[in-house]
Amino acid sequence: MKVDFKAIEEKWQKRWLEERVFEPDRNAKPKEKKFYITVAFPYLSGHLHVGHARTYTIPDVIARFKRMQGYNVLFPMAWHITGAPIVGIAERIKNRDPKTIHIYRDVYKVPEDILWKFEDPKEIVKYFMKAAKETFIRAGFSVDWTREFHTTSLFPPFSKFVEWQFWTLKDMGLVVKGAHRVRWDPVVGTPLGDHDIMEGEDVQILEYVIIKFILEENGEKIYLPAATLRPETVYGVTNMWLNPNATYVKAKVRRGDREETWIISKEAAYKLSFQDREIEVIEEFKGEKLIGKYVKNPVTGDEVIILPAEFVDPDNATGVVMSVPAHAPFDHIALEDLKKETELLLKFDIDPRVLEDITYISLIELEGYGEFPAVEEAEKLGVKSQRDKEKLEEATKNIYKAEYHKGIFKIEPYKGKPVQEVKELIAKELQEKGIAEIMYEFAEKPVISRFGNQAVIKIIHDQWFIDYGNPEWKGKAREALANMTIYPE
Structure with missing residues (x-):
């Protein structure tokens, strides 16, 4: 039936x-x-x-x-x-x-x-x-x-219930006011939570240290802020990288009572305008205009040349990159590749011997490696050129991780200290001296809101937040959880 x-x-x-x-x-x-x-x-x-x-x-x-x-x-x-x-x-x-x-x-x-x-x-x-x-x-x-x-x-009853919850938490001192970086839709003008993101929901927000290298031009001091996740390596910079085909801007950058002239990518100028800076673009030009010029390292005082690099992404941080070939596999291989491109160097009036004279600077002592860990790791993985991107990324990951966790710094006044300690000390010192600032950037692109717009990172002030980190409250939450039955276990 x-x-x-x-x-x-x-x-x-x-x-x-x-x-x-x-x-x-x-x-x-x-x-x-x-x-x-x-x-x-x-x-x-x-x-x-x-x-x-x-x-x-x-x-x-x-x-x-x-x-x-x-x-x-x-x-x-x-x-x-x-x-x-x-x-x-x-x-x-x-x-x-x-x-x-x-x-x-x-x-x-x-x-x-x-x-x-x-x-x-x-x-x-x-x-x-x-x-x-x-x-x-x-x-x-x-x-x-x-x-x-x-x-x-x-549904007003539920809205009132939520309002009551927030007022109650505020009365208990568990809602606090402060500044915070948030994902932001610049078109709609709204912060973006996880479920407000259509693409790139889990992308991490990175904290770049932007170190202000100095370009003297007609008696004017102009800064090229190089973005880095490894501020301690500023002692080992041998050259700068700019993308000759990318669009850069010369801009007045105002933050608080300070005003400076910066050269950054056009994309960076837009993004920085959401991060406590007022940006006034004075001039727009291709990166090739600066290739072959020299900038001063604000920490060591060394004069270093600006070299062309198409691998520099103008939409990543400032679009200005400092080169540390002793400890960065990408920088080492990029220099080796560029040495073979004599025609390109001559196009920018760069004497090829300038590259041959670049001397790598060893900063970090790392067990199992010699003076230049980036060079050894690239050789070990068989990296031949920048086209070996996967191998280069693996080499970079290996070196950065090993140096951060096991490296010992070799340069005074931090000689003998672990790299992870030195990194924080240098980042703090450079900011206190006004040599560096912080820029927030997404670890990967794109991050797209549910409205279909490219998200940026914005710093919001006077914003209310729930103080989830409050230890007393956490204790009460754990106590409550211990008395609850959760299905499934």
């Missing part, structure tokens, strides 16, 4: 709803057995998927089991609609983004007449809330729908 399971499902789902079997007994006596279960509610930027099925099956099984044990069970459900993702979808549909339209029309099967209403984010919410509730009911989840709600000001 053929069994119509769908009909059986529908029969019982209808009866459960009519008889309100999943609503707890509101007249239960205080001492009766009660059980409350909750689970993170779903975000409604689209239809529910198989991951949701797993997530909500677990609490449903537990809720049903507890009812069978005689408990008065409360299992409510709600919908998460705050944040940029839903608003971003509305913006992209408004702008007729083909990828977004394909997803919602062809994958999610939203009818055409409803799809164009999605220009209003409230319509997206309305459509997917209805669809999600229908899905929960069809799945048979034993939810108490009398307590259904959603986030945002579209």
Whole structure:
């Protein structure tokens, strides 16, 4: 006999709803057995998927089991609609983004007449809330729908609940004001949380030290801020790298009461304008204009030449790179490659003998290596040229890690100290002297917001934050967790 399971499902789902079997007994006596279960509610930027099925099956099984044990069970459900993702979808549909339209029309099967209403984010919410509730009911989840709600000001009771939470935390001294770096959508003008990112959600924010090398031009002092993650290696700089084909700018850079003239990539000027600096571009030019000129190392006083390097990414930090070939495999190989490009050197009026005369400077003593660890590591991995990018990246990773954890610095006044200690000391000292500053940059590109815009890093002042690091609060949280039952364990 053929069994119509769908009909059986529908029969019982209808009866459960009519008889309100999943609503707890509101007249239960205080001492009766009660059980409350909750689970993170779903975000409604689209239809529910198989991951949701797993997530909500677990609490449903537990809720049903507890009812069978005689408990008065409360299992409510709600919908998460705050944040940029839903608003971003509305913006992209408004702008007729083909990828977004394909997803919602062809994958999610939203009818055409409803799809164009999605220009209003409230319509997206309305459509997917209805669809999600229908899905929960069809799945048979034993939810108490009398307590259904959603986030945002579209449901004032929940908004007031969140406000109450924040005021309570503030009264307890657990909400504090300060400055903080955030991912930022420069077009929409909003900070970006993890779920507000469409591409590059887990990309790390790096803290670059930008060391201000000095270019004297017609009696004017101009700074070329070289970005580095290894400020301690400034003692070993043999030359600078600029991309001859990239666009650089000469700009007035104001920070507080200080004003300086910098040369940085055009991209860097834009990004730095979000990081506590006022940028006024005076001139725009190709990097080739500076190739062959000399700049002064502000720490050692050495004069070093600016050399051409197409590997310099103008969209990474400042677009100005200091070369430390004794301890950076990329710099060593780039110099070796450039020595063979006589025509390129002559194009920039650089005497090829200048490169032959570059002397590597050994800064770090590292067990298992000689004076120039970068050179040895490149040779060990068989790196022949800059085209061996994977091998070069491996060599760089190996050397940086080994030197940071095991290296001993060889240069006074830090001689004999571990590199990881020296790095912090030098970074601090250079900033105190005004020789260096901090710039924040993404470890990888691109980072795209849900609005479809390239994100930047912005420093926000006078911003309220929850003080999650408070040790007393952490202690209470651990104590509370110890008394909770988590499913699954």
